[in-house]
Amino acid sequence: MIPVTHSPAVAAALKAGRPVVALESTIITHGMPWPHNVETARRVEAAVRAEGAEPATIAVLQGVIHAGLEDDQLEAMGAASGFLKLSRADLGYAVARRMNGSTTVAATMIAADRAGIRVFATGGIGGVHRGAEKTYDISADLHELARTPVCVVCAGAKAILDLPKTLETLETLGVPVVGFGTDEFPAFWSRSSGLPAPLRLDEPADIAALIRARQDLRLDGGVLVGNPIPPGDEIAAGEINPAIAAAIAEADALGVSGKALTPFLLSRMLELTEGRSLVANIALVENNARLAARIAAAL
Template sequence: MTPPVATPPLVFSREIEAARAEGRPVVALESTIITHGLPAPRNVEVAREAEAVIRAAGAAPATIAVLDGALHIGLDAAALDKLAAAPRVMKLSRADLAVALATGRTGATTVAATMIAARLAGIAVFATGGIGGVHRGAERDFDISADLEELAETPVTVVAAGAKAILDLPKTLEALETRGVPVIGYRTDELPAFWSRSSGLRAPLRLESAAEIAAAHRLRAALGIRGGQLVANPVPAEAEIPAGEIGPIIDAALAAAANVSGKDVTPFLLARILDATGGRSLETNIALYLNNCRLAAEIAQAL
């Protein structure tokens, strides 16, 4: 006998409930930036600043996380503090989101899990720092982020400063193209590289406005094309770390990570790069994230 299909336990914050009732635009935000991406107390400060940026741009911020087995769409101040202080928070992607919900766990959502939750909640736009992708050396260990498959399957527009620069960017771009994911340079012909505005790779597509990006999102749905689109928004010029400067630092961090694997790789590398740049990489990360939040709010309004 086939068991009944479970209903995902969505919990909407009061702010998101009101935005939905009033038809106001909403932007999804991931929660691993709080639990795994930024050190305390900057993690909570930046999470609140990102939400404030989105509100100032005319949209409602929906930070997404799993708290005690419930999928929260939007976190009020108390819930955000609870997540930041929680011990042993799971880092949730497509593979383990359902298990966390089924077992009453607390977890922070990655790009892939946030996209899944955004689709369930009817949210079309998601702002993040950088997506995951093909790791360097993936031809040996097949370390490829689930973010790429999610972009190919889930109809959410993701605004990011490209893929994280610790990755194999040419292979990541090729993997996105193979999966039919539109990679749209926002007012740029070149794919940004997270901390750097330039990667040396050409962006397959270029659009000049939030309205054009929103139109492309709608037309993909009208054409019956599955999946989302990636909007590559370069880090502000005044905040970037040029590729020539950050490249050797990334290489040294990768060499130090030889015995690190799985979900521990990215946090390890980011910590090493943070130390090597004297904290500058963190400030650049924050600047590009807030910049992506602004653009995502504009796209959500256009939709």
Template sequence: MALLTYTPEIAEARDKGHPIVALESTIITHGMPWPQNRDMARQVEADIRAAGAIPATIAVMDGEILIGLSAGQLDRLAQTQDALKLSRADLAIALATGRTGATTVAATMICAQLAGIEVFATGGIGGVHRGAELSFDISADLQELAQTRVTVVAAGAKAILDLPKTLEVLETLGVPVIAYGQDALPAFWSRDSGLKAPLRMDAPAQIAASHRMRARLGLPGGQLVANPIPAADELPSAMLSPLIETALSEAAAQGISAKGVTPFLLRRIFELTDGASLAANIALVRNNARLAAEIARALA
């Protein structure tokens, strides 16, 4: 059995060298409620097509890596209650045991590279969790960026994380962190984290050229493009900070840890902002998808 299963649209795009943008599926199963998750996924795919590229939502279903989902598969995944949250550590096991799971940033990068897809759009990457000096809770996304050659477009790391430590680990791992169109590092729902980005680029063609140059130099790993949420959609850091602290305290009190932390915190922030965080999340994912499509077109 083939390791990867492509939709006819993706197979044709690969054969003809058309630009393709990979999309993760954890945001569908663990990031948003039904039916907003399905509607968001369809809208993001439409945004990529409108920008001149082909979307490839990646997931594992019944032990197969799907590169692109049919409408029926997307509906099914969006309503799956027990989908695994797959990263590098458990991707192979899910395939070997015939399970269904959604791919995190790390797993999506692995699958995208296997499929020959060089650009991936997501909401925000994982990173160093607050209190990691005690818990050692650091996302596998960071190590994946250091070893898998895919350019990842995100609105920075998720704001619930320890952003200074996340930036420090990325620097240690040699991952280029490129703010798009501004000097400040964005913080997911907010345009400015208060940290200066190590690098800045203002054009998709520059980002594509950097991706190609890393390959010529034989450098492993990808690039993180930190694309700020549109100004009209952002939630100010001053408003979010106390809500994040509240959610973190609740998670600690309930003993929530490991892979359960991020979904819990995102859900609580949604509740504490009366749904405003979900609207912002959708806006930033769409914004990242459009930029990723431009980069993919420049690479193609």
């Protein structure tokens, strides 16, 4: 028996055939400082509900995969320390050891699929890290997109990554990458990366049709939707790139690597941009949640 428990609200929505959107929990424990993490989680859930869908924030609590959290659980996660950052490799470990863990994109996709949820909203996916030709640091998110049938709505890959190599890897893995209303792949805090989006669709119903077509063709994996941050909330690439370069140089000098690297870089970006990166992050996650709810409704 798969150890997944649905919150009453998520269970009721799935039983009634209403749209449900999965949300990750790493943003709560590793992505944002207290109290912005809990405030953002609540705002994102509210954005999903405003579009007529039910949010299902996913986390592992004492070894049980939860699809949907109560407000007191969100609050406790936000203030807690020691939560594991879970991906495919260690999700089973946390379940077996009855541990607490927050879910990355890869682990959230797995849990959403097991819970019967087909659409997932996040901020930005992981990808190929800069210098990967030396470190081989490539996020498990990319391979998960190639194998697990969940649509992931994001604002592109995190801009701290090597975006050209990330897109090349997604192409090699056969993952459809869709620019929503744009011909460019978005760059997380910035609307433009200068890189073409392989595919473009302008309506949630068209994305739903793509998902159905892939199911009918028995194609493995999910669909990645790149949804640009709203124009008024972005930090232009020319402005954000020097801060990214400085944060990466610091991480290299300190020897930060592995699972600690992305939280370190995001924390430094918060300081280097004097909080603007956090404001943009919150805006883009909410924007993605709204689109994911519309796609879920179209399905």
